[in-house]
Amino acid sequence: MRRSGRSCASWQYLKVPDYVTDPADPRLTDYTRLRDVDLRKSLEAERGLFVAEGEKVIRRAIGAGYPIRSVLTTARWLEPLADVLGDATVYVVSDETMLGVAGFQVHRGALASMERLPLPSVERVLAGTSRTVVLEDLVDHSNVGAIFRCAAALGVDGIVLSPRCADPLYRRSVKVSMGAVFSIPYARMDNWYNGLEQMRDAGYQLLALTPDQSATPLDAVKMTDRVALLLGSEGDGLSSRWSQEADEPVCIPMSPAAMAAGVDSLNVVAAAAIACHGLMRGRPSRML
Incomplete structure (x- = not known):
């Protein structure tokens, strides 16, 4: 070449x-x-x-x-x-x-x-942001890389990882993200149990994404200036603690025909892409 x-x-x-x-x-x-x-x-x-x-x-x-x-x-x-x-x-x-x-x-x-460069603190990543994705215990490197790519492409300001999340700089994550892991700020929590308290203290509205169709549809949520979308692990989804700590459970509405056919959820990457797009609704002007 x-x-x-x-x-x-x-x-x-x-x-x-x-x-x-x-x-x-x-x-x-x-x-x-x-x-x-x-x-x-x-x-x-x-x-x-x-x-x-x-x-x-x-x-x-x-x-x-x-x-x-x-x-x-x-x-x-x-x-x-x-x-x-x-x-x-x-x-x-x-x-x-x-x-x-x-x-x-x-x-x-x-x-x-x-x-590697030193990771910034969660506090630093949250400063000046308005839309953030929080990943709880996603262990598949490809999924983490793909979510970084979706988040970066759709304008998410930052990503916060739980302590057990897969490494975004692992080769497979970097490759799948096509380098998006370098373009969006991210940090790793020190404490999973109380990790969401720091998000709330920074003024974030915490939305827990769930496949449960009785939850509020994401496009119907009244979003504040600062919104954090919580995404759970590939198999089990969000832990009960994080689901309970969130301000509101939200879902991506599924087609009734698909539900009747047994297709009742999306994989975490597809869900993240749709949800990140939904986060941009009503977003304030980017903070400088």
Whole structure:
């Protein structure tokens, strides 16, 4: 893939890459067995890193200010990324070596090990926002990434995670979000049990999304200036405590015909997309 108009200028600033042929080379350990969730959680926490996959995601991570530790790529992706890599350490490998390191075929051909930045506090994320999504115990990385993408696309200001939520910077989350995890501020609660109190103290109206059709339809809720949408885990939904702590249970009205046919709910990502769109109704002008 050639990018006309920037190639020559880009190449002159690119550090000479290291060509590596051994998948066991210790310089590549940041990229080891990317599908081994337990290993990656331990390794990434210990080293303070995450892995961005593909040119677009790598560009968005760099643009969001995450420092590059190194880049692992095949030769064909050197030129497309040359203008943003600068003096980064770059390891070039064959497709076979990439497979041996990562444990799967990296179709986008480029991986970047990025340094994590300190997470802001919940208080800081809430400051100056008017529409927030709160995720309770979603453990599927793909679902978390997809919800970040929906929230960012539909104008949600921030996301707050319960302590046990999946990591938005896990490779799969980042990939599914297409880098939206870099564009929307998020924070993680320290305390699940009393976590919603902080939201309420910040002036938020707490809406608990439920499949229960006896709840208030989301489009009929009288929303205040600050609204937080609570989304529960993939299987069980919101905990009873959070449901009770919310100001109001809300639902997405289902088609009567669908209900009669046994289709009585949406998956969490589809529900999040519809609900995020609904949150924009009556939203005040964005706070500066």
